[in-house]
Amino acid sequence: xxxxxxxxxxxxxxxxxxxxxxxxxxxxxxxxxxxxxxxxxxxxxxxxxxxxxxxxxxxxxxxxxxxxxxxxxxxxxxxxxxxxxxxxxxxxxxxxxxxxxxxxxxxxxxxxxxxxxxxxxxxxxxxxxxxxxxxxxxxxxxxxxxxxxxxxxxxxxxxxxxxxxxxxxxxxxxxxxxxxxxxxxxxxxxxxxxxxxxxxxxxxxxxxxxxxxxxxxxxxxxxxxxxxxxxxxxxxxxxxxxxxxxxxxxxxxxxxxxxxxxxxxxxxxxxxxxxxxxxxxxxxxxxxxxxxxxxxxxxxxxxxxxxxxxxxxxxxxxxxxxxxxxxxxxxxxxxx
Numbered sequence: 232x233x234x235x236x237x238x239x240x241x242x243x244x245x246x247x248x249x250x251x252x253x254x255x256x257x258x259x260x261x262x263x264x265x266x267x268x269x270x271x272x273x274x275x276x277x278x279x280x281x282x283x284x285x286x287x288x289x290x291x292x293x294x295x296x297x298x299x300x301x302x303x304x305x306x307x308x309x310x311x312x313x314x315x316x317x318x319x320x321x322x323x324x325x326x327x328x329x330x331x332x333x334x335x336x337x338x339x340x341x342x343x344x345x346x347x348x349x350x351x352x353x354x355x356x357x358x359x360x361x362x363x364x365x366x367x368x369x370x371x372x373x374x375x376x377x378x379x380x381x382x383x384x385x386x387x388x389x390x391x392x393x394x395x396x397x398x399x400x401x402x403x404x405x406x407x408x409x410x411x412x413x414x415x416x417x418x419x420x421x422x423x424x425x426x427x428x429x430x431x432x433x434x435x436x437x438x439x440x441x442x443x444x445x446x447x448x449x450x451x452x453x454x455x456x457x458x459x460x461x462x463x464x465x466x467x468x469x470x471x472x473x474x475x476x477x478x479x480x481x482x483x484x485x486x487x488x489x490x491x492x493x494x495x496x497x498x499x500x501x502x503x504x505x506x507x508x509x510x511x512x513x514x515x516x517x518x519x520x521x522x523x524x525x526x527x528x529x530x531x532x533x534x535x536x537x538x539x540x541x542x543x544x545x546x547x548x549x550x551x552x553x554x555x556x557x558x559x560x561x562x563x564x565x566x567x
Contacts, residue, residue, distance in 0.1 A: 241363045244325040246288055248281045255323065262319045262524060263312050264517045265508065268481075269305065272505045273320060273442075276301040280440050281324065284366050287438070298437075302400055302500055304374070305444035306480050307507025310561020313444045317370045327357035327367035333377045333443070336392045346395040350405040350436060361407070361434050368440045371396070375445030378492030393497040400441045400500040404433040443501060447483075451476040453490050454483055480506035510561050515552040518562055520545075526565050 255274035263270065279301055287293045305313050314330065321328030329352045336345050349369050357364035377396075379389040399405070458479075483506065488498040510518075519527045527543065534541040543551075551565065558564030 241357070241360055242288075245281060245284055245363075245366055248285045248324070250278055250281075250324075252278045255320070258323050259316065259319060262522055263316050264522050265510065265514050266312055266316065269307075269316065269505045269507050272503055273303065273316065276303050276503045277320060277324065277440070280438075281326075281366070284438050299502070300400070300438075300440065300500075301503050302441040303443070303503040303505065304498075304501040305442065305505050305507060306447045306450065306483060307444070308446050308509050308561060310563040311507040311510055312562065313507060314370070314372060315562075317368070317442060321368050327353050327364050328370065329353045329356050329367070330370045330372060333371050333373045333375075333392065333445075336377065336395075346392065346399055347405045350399070350434060350439070351407060353439065354407060354434065365434060366438050368442060369399075371441070371443045373445055374443040375447045375450075375491075379494075389492065390494065393494050397494070397497050397500060399436050399439075402435060402437040404435050406433055408432070441501075447480065447491070450483060450487060450491055451479040453487050454479045457484075457487060457490075458482065477506070477508045510556075512549075512552045512556045515555050515562065515565060516549055518565065519548050519552065526562075 252271070252274035255277060256270050259270045259274070283293075283298065307313055317330070318328065329349055331349045331352070349371070350364075353367045353369060354361055354364040357367060377389045377392045379393075483504060485495065485498055489495055518525050527548075531541045555562075555564030555567065558567050560567065
């Protein structure tokens with residue numbers, strides 16, 4: 232039913248999408264500290280994608296033309312802002328967004344259904360607006376866990392999950408009511424009996440942007456072997472190791488991902504690859520002092536609930552950042 236005057240059409244978000252990568256990067260800078268390379272790559276991929284979608288809505292002839300989606304692969308340790316960056320991005324643009332963990336796919340026999348559940352979740356997050364959900368973002372974390380295990384007999388469904396995800400990331404029609412969802416099937420039948428318009432039964436994944444991420448432990452070693460770089464002499468401790476690992480992840484190529492355990496077709500569907508850097512004490516301090524929505528502001532608000540005005544001086548903040556770095560869990564260490 233067409234929207235009334237007071238009610239805006241959710242699709243207007245995409246029809247009026249004229250943001251430039253610089254606009255998105257500037258907005259992300261307010262919330263996410265550092266990770267400039269990641270913010271730039273994400274801003275460009277998202278702008279290209281939604282500008283293309285907008286042009287398809289304006290000119291339906293474009294829809295049929297071949298289009299290579301800029302699906303994104305994020306690499307980096309825990310707590311450096313991968314999920315936070317994505318949530319912030321989806322919120323800034325205003326499109327439906329769902330997050331799933333790749334680990335749950337490898338724990339089930341019926342992998343196909345599970346993978347498609349993400350698309351159904353996307354429709355739910357768009358308030359059942361299938362037209363809007365078609366242009367949403369699906370984010371899959373812990374993607375490194377579905378790498379095939381290199382013949383150690385432990386690979387339950389790594390390859391199977393990759394194959395199923397490959398279809399989704401490319402283009403496929405997903406049944407919006409799962410075969411195992413009896414309630415959903417009954418609702419669809421009741422809707423039709425009421426004489427209402429039959430709800431859409433399937434949805435194409437052609438214009439869904441897929442973003443996957445993982446810590447990729449062990450990837451640095453694969454890259455190091457390929458580059459044949461060995462640290463000469465004795466390493467001066469974990470900090471230089473961490474720096475070395477950060478530096479190596481930035482040099483990951485398709486070959487490294489195949490050696491890690493991915494099918495070439497799967498990794499080929501993720502053309503944009505971005506490495507995140509681990510956060511040092513100074514970065515953690517900047518999060519406390521500058522980032523909007525940071526953990527310190529949350530605690531200040533919590534104390535207000537008790538009528539207490541909380542203030543933390545700069546020496547204490549530095550001490551918190553120093554101890555958080557020792558936790559080795561990125562920004563999560565601040566809360567600890």
